[in-house]
Amino acid sequence: MNRNSNTYTVIFAAVMVIVVAAVLAFTALSLRPIQAKNVEIEKKSQILRSINISSSQKDAEGLYDKYIVESFVVNATGEKVQGNAFTIEPKNEISKPEASRELPVFVADVDGSKKYILPMYGAGLWGPIWGYIAVDENGDTVYGAVFDHQGETAGLGAEITKAKFADQFQGKNLFHDGQFVSVAVLKSGQKVAGQDAVDAVSGGTITSEGVSNMLFDCLKPYQNFLKSLK
């Protein structure tokens, strides 16, 4: 058959499209469960890191089941509402007005005392940043925090994922004189009155600012819930 004829070209293209589509659909479908599992395990392991428990790909699920005793959804007035905390994407909630947001809460039991873990989502320099913050039973003191990012500059902004940065949050207070003020991220040495602060990562000014804004914006809707814990 003539290789340059129209019929040949069309038949060739059609056959190729079918073959390629079949191969790709097969690969995607057969690998999807493993990929979904990876995403889930990663989320669980990050939640665990916010209460200072490191886990590996293998034991994350077991540890999660052991420590996270409860999870629920609250609204901006602090009341519990219907919903599955694990499947809510903070990314989608952040664009809604505060009053209609669904706010997931994960409750961990660490040596008999309860920690409340709240997810956060915000913008860094190049792309999104997100994290989890664990708050003590009094709804005020930070027990631990963990941050992650998509594409911050390696070695500069990306340092927010390191324990050195995240561990600074431990023991800081979110409230001052009954007012929600969040925790500020400032250049090392600086202080602001009436607010607890941690040191920014050096060379990652904009990422640090992003963390600071994310803490305030994402925790503010929780303030009624946190107050109700006291």
Add this chain to the structure above:
Amino acid sequence: MLSEKNKEIFLGPISKNNPVIVQVLGICSALAVTAQMMPALVMSLSLTAVLAFANVIISLMRNIIPNRIRIIVQLVVVAALVIIVDQVLKAFAFEVSKQLSVFVGLIITNCILMGRLEAFALGNKPWPSFLDGIGNGIGYSVILLIIAFFREFFGSGTVFGIQVIPDAFYEWGYANNGLFILPPMALIVAGCIIWIHRIKNPDMQE
């Protein structure tokens, strides 16, 4: 198995005819993933795999591809292979696939691929095409890893994430050079590699 000619096909691209620094192909995605060794290594492996298989597939089909749509056919084959690689990485090397993000997808437009398919696979048998793919893949990998080594070593004091500069150095006042982590430094390191390569191969000087 490896005749004189095949040996040349295989070894040529590693130094003398290196795809990156001699033919100036495939620099696009190469430099963005070289801030650390690990992503650079995975990127190299992915590209080598895609290149070798794409070469073989196109070479097998070289007598039945209609000439008019050959570019599209090549793109589709490459894109399909890249999607498979991307899916496999997401399933079995999740951490690394997060670091590589869009750059896995950009393998599709890596000029090495189109260059080799067009220049070699369309006119040669599958076995030499396979060797050509592996050879060019290795040539690409070598450059990538050299750049990544320098950037990670000077920028973070680590190699493959393991600290190699002892703590004592830092106590004496040594500091990591943050400039090496920033993207422009990759270009400057690549420029220096070309410089050295051309001192050794004077016939390539312009």
Add this chain to the structure above:
Amino acid sequence: MEYLNLFVKSIFIDNMVFAYFLGMCSYLAVSKNVKTAFGLGLAVTFVLTVTLPVNYLLETKILRAGALTWLSEDFANVDLSFLSFIMFIAVIAAMVQIVEMVVEKFTPALYASLGIFLPLIAVNCAILGGSLFMQQRDFGNIGLASIYGFGSGIGWLLAIIGIAAIREKISYSDIPKPLKGLGITFIITGLMGIAFMSFLGIKL
């Protein structure tokens, strides 16, 4: 305001060449004189501006998980995102074909000087990169996606004209022989990238 911010950001801060090294192949090969560089830059800008909105619609209306719900509620669980690479590249290849025909018809001189690099725009990483970044950054509407495409194109155009002008100037400079040509071009691009980094963090 959001549009202007994104526009400026995509030209100067997230510059395709200096921040992500995208489109380097043609950037290095076609930057020997300003005129050709300008022509190629325009073509790239055009293709980027056209493909991004098209790919945005593809992504949000067809490929993304749950994107097909506008057809029928039954499709809420369909996730075709694994096809995105192949769909994007197909759209780009088709657009490039159109640009090629237009350029050949109306400016044969430019067509001749761009030579092989015109069809190769299809595999210019900057263009596929634009679509992939669009997918990753999840723009809110089609306007933002178009502005991003246009801005990225202008950024690329700026970079290639800049390097072409510098290369014209340095062609008589006394550069060590092995460094001449390709080597020095790399290093200059690096230095330009460092200069562009001073725009970091600008917000409008």
